[in-house]
Amino acid sequence: MVIHHKILKGMVIPLGILVIWQIIAMHVNNSFILPGWNEILPFLLTPLAPLFGGPSLLENSLVSLERVLAGFLLAILIAIPLGLLCGWSDEVYTYINPFVQMIRPVPPIAWMPLAIAWFSIGFGSILFIIFIGSFFPVLISTLDGVRAIRVLWLDVAQTLGATPLEKFTTVIAPAAFPFIWTGLRVAFGIAWMCVVAAEMLPGTSSGLGYLIMYAYNLGQIQVIVAGMVVIGIIGILFDYLFRAGQSRLFTWQGKE
Amino acid sequence: MTGILPSDILRLTALSKSFLDGFHVCQALADVSFSVQKNEIVCLMGPSGCGKSTVLRIIAGLEAADSGTVQSGDCLNASCVHAAMIFQEHGLFPWLTVYDNIAYGLRLRVRSGKEGEIKETVTGLLALMHLEAFTGSLPHQLSGGMKQRVAIARALAIQPLILLMDEPFSGLDLFTRQELEDEILRIRNNYHTTFLFVTHNPEEAVYLADRIIVLSERPAVAREIIPVPFPHPRDTRDPGFIGIVRQITGRIRLKEEDVHQD
Ligand SMILES: Nc1ncnc2c1ncn2[C@@H]1O[C@H](COP(=O)(O)OP(=O)(O)OP(=O)(O)O)[C@@H](O)[C@H]1O
Ligand SMILES: [Mg+2]
Secondary structure (H helix, E strand, O other): OHHHHHHHHHHHHHHHHHHHHHHHHHHHOOOOOOOOHHHHHHHHHOOOOEEOOEEEHHHHHHHHHHHHHHHHHHHHHHHHHHHHHHHHOHHHHHHHHHHHHHHOOOOHHHHHHHHHHHHOOOHHHHHHHHHHHHHHHHHHHHHHHHHOOOHHHHHHHHHOOOOHHHHHHHHHHHHHHHHHHHHHHHHHHHHHHHHHHHHHOOOOOOOHHHHHHHHHHOOOHHHHHHHHHHHHHHHHHHHHHHHHHHHHHOOOOOOO | OOOOOOOEEEEEEEEEEEEEEOOEEEEEEEEEEEEEEOOOEEEEEOOOOOOHHHHHHHHOOOOOOOEEEEEEOOEOOHHHOOEEEEOOOOOOOOOOOHHHHHHHHHHHHOOOOOHHHHHHHHHHHHHHOOOHHHOOOOHHHOOHHHHHHHHHHHHHHOOOOEEEEEOOOOOOOHHHHHHHHHHHHHHHHHHOOOEEEEOOOHHHHHHHOOEEEEEOOOOEEEEEEEEOOOOOOOOOOOHHHHHHHHHHHHHHHHHHHHHHHO
């Protein structure tokens, strides 16, 4: 019951905004400035219909999602082993950490011109941006995870006969896993923002970001808003999945 | 130096150990020698910070001595002493169930396909430590006493030659503590386990130990070895019992006062 009430309370403001939006839209009566929901909803309700003679809303969403997953997986494959290695060996950490701290504050999208120069417009450069955007959160959370491991656990493992490699696989990795998971969640959110931004740049020809810019050029504000709603929904969906996984996988976290 | 007696399961000879603390060398152990016999409970006591944990960590192979030897059977250094250690904090792996925590050491040794044997051992230990109802629980669902029971079962699982315990019950309430002290005595009788037990509590030491070794203040030397001649179960109100508690309390306090004077 309590949860029910919370959800209801959380819906008050979004619904209020929708109502106010609709009232203002009816007053303004100009869909180039503020389209009404009666104009936006049809696009959301027919996600399979071709848009502007091209791919549908759903197809564009899948293209963006595909790019995000590719860049995200690539980042995970490199960042997690590297993070574990850094946490395991102080030597590696000392070499890598200053470099990481220097690169980290650069917003991923600022890499775009270089990305285009290196990988040309399209899949390659977008992949690179997503990679940069998700790599650092995963690396840093993995580092945090490995550094938060209690020496006591390692001592226990050693007295019970674990070799250094076994300490790594049976203590360091499982102890760092919840931290890594949090990093994945943050990284996915960033990657999702990166893909839309990268697709908005000239030269791309598919994806949600592209769709929004294309609709802008055609003055189709309804489609822009529909695209934004889809971006939001997908973002919330994945964040929910990560959080559901977290509460299921790591019931022990923070309760030792 | 006397040779190793047949009944000695562990013999420490002239252990010394210093730590480098920044630029400052801190000598923890000066000359620690004593032996532990099979099926014995030996308590190690001494003023705070005198090096009791360091002695156990050297035996467990977690720390290397600067000089001196740790002998056990044919084994002439700590790396081959088959010891298990229980720490003041339980040190259970919070992501493993009670069952998997107990099986941890066995799975490291018995590589694969022996899950049946492991199950037999773990089930036996769960029964021994009265943990059957918690087989699938995670450590955070257990009380402090239960956690320490799991830690003991996990250590016993690898069938150590000697069980090293570093103030294992000092974080527990009095009742749980007494319960676990009786468990130690029961395990010793039924499984012929050998214990080297560090405690700050003289009553606990006199209740459990066959012999009590009192270390001096840092750098530690083990000079006094006090035998406790009473049969188990011991009566904590017995005048002889109280006499030994007083004797030990006096020894440790005296040493601490020496330290404060200089
Ligand atoms: N890793 C270390 N680095 C530096 N100094 C250490 C280290 N471990 C122990 N020492 C020092 O060695 C001395 C003995 O420590 P130890 O923990 O063995 O004492 P203890 O008798 O177990 O103390 P307590 O009664 O508080 O448990 C202390 O002065 C401690 O500060
Ligand atoms: Mg200690």
